[in-house]
Amino acid sequence: MIKNKYLRYIPLAQPLAALFGTQRTRELFKVNPTILPQREEAKDVKIYVFDYDANIVNEIKLEHINDCSGFKNNGHITWINIDGLRKSDVENVCTQFGIHQLLIEDILSIGQRPKMDDVEGVLFCLLNMLYFNDATKTVETEQISIALGNDFVISFQEDSSRDVFDLLRSKLKLSASKIRQRGADYLCYTMLDMIVDNYFVVMEKLGEEIELLEEEVIRRSNTRSLARINQLRKELIVLKRNIAPVRELVNGFIRSESDLLEDRTTKYFKDVYDHIVQAYDFTENYRDMMMSMQDIYINNVNLRMNEVMKVMAIVTCLMAPATVIGGIFGMNFEAIPLLHNKWGFYISVAGMLFIPLIMLYIFRKRGWY
Structure with missing residues (x-):
């Protein structure tokens, strides 16, 4: 407390302390899989339903979770998107659509590794959506769970204020879109494809930060440059941790023999697999750039010392x-x-x-x- 009290009188002390601080490191490695974390109940829960076929589409906002049961086996393709997680709501809707208890635990988990499961006629995948915070220059994650069943897809999101599916919603409103002509498996593919495509948006912004930092390190290497290198390396850890397991997730859909997946949809999942492999290669390239940048910093410091x-x-x-x-x-x-x-x-x-x-x-x- 005494240290923080006097740091505010030192110019640039607070920004440097924030950059060199270990708070971000604790955020990255705080998850202990042997301890079941307690998820905080969402205060705001939004339930949106797209019920459609080739001819019609209905966009509905539900007020209560029990209203979801009316869309089961109604002859249409149904996408139920739940923004904000409450244990009672998740258990309710999963019970209505026959989703296993083990999958419910995964949906309510925190910091879960991206995975794909086939449990009792439901294909389930869990991964993270990524966002880049321009204010803090950090990569933020939001866990999303997707359950694919017979003519339905249910998605569970943590944050009710943002996602990457705006383009999907726009396509569902177009009668000529391919999504309207295909089944629930194609809807699931489209969601995964948009999540993976957004990875490239985040990497592009992070790449811009790396380029600016590289110019700064070459032009003038100082303590702030070293702090920025340290921060960006942590953000690359976030990228790699969330992107690498998605390869196995998508490969699980490709190798799955579930009746929920049509043969003609498999080639689309292969395209997503190619994208996620490319994204992983980019993270490796960024990592190599950061290692080279650290070497440049050390060489510049040694050169000035010489x-x-x-x-x-x-x-x-x-x-x-x-x-x-x-x-x-x-x-x-x-x-x-x-x-x-x-x-x-x-x-x-x-x-x-x-x-x-x-x-x-x-x-x-x-x-x-």
Whole structure:
């Protein structure tokens, strides 16, 4: 507390403390899979339903979770999107649509690794949507769970204020869109595809930050540059942690033999797999860039240190003749040459100045500075 009290009087102390602080590190590694975390109940829950086929589409906002049961086996494709998680609501809707208890636990989990399961006729996948916060320059995550059943898709989101499905909603309103002509498996593919495509948007913004930092490190390396390198490396950890397991998730859909997936839809999941592999390669490239940038920073610091040491060495060498001459003529002997000469002082001073000039000429000729 005392430290924070006086830090606010030091210029730039707070920004540097924020950059070098361990709070972000604790956020990244705070999840312990052996301990069941307690999820905070959402205060605001929004339930939106798209009920459609090739001819009609109904967009409905439900006021109560029990109203979802009316869309089960109604002959249409139904997408139920629940924004904001409450345990009672999740258990209610999962019971209505025959979703297993194990999947309910995954939906309510926190910090779960992206995964895909096939449990009792329901294909389930869990992964994170990624967002880039322009204010804090950090990558934010939001867990989303998707359950694919017979003619229905149910998605559970943590945040009721944002997602990446605006384009999907627009396409569902178009009678000529391919989504309207296909089944629930194609709807599930489209959702995964949009989540993965948004990864590239986040990586593009993070790449811009890396490019700006690279220019700063090359131009002038300072403590703030090192702090920024440290911060961006942590954000790359977030990217890699969330992108790498999605390869296995999508591959699970490709290898699945579930009757819920049509054969013609498999090729679309292969396209998503190609995208996620490419995204993973980008994260590896960014990681290599950050490692190279750290090496550049260290080299620049060492180069500046060498320059300082070289200047100090040259100054020391130039002062050496004056030190030697002054030491000789400062000795307490009577038989010192030029001691009683009226020009002795001027000759010694001239030697102190002339010899360093000769040394400078020699240093310059040899390219030492």
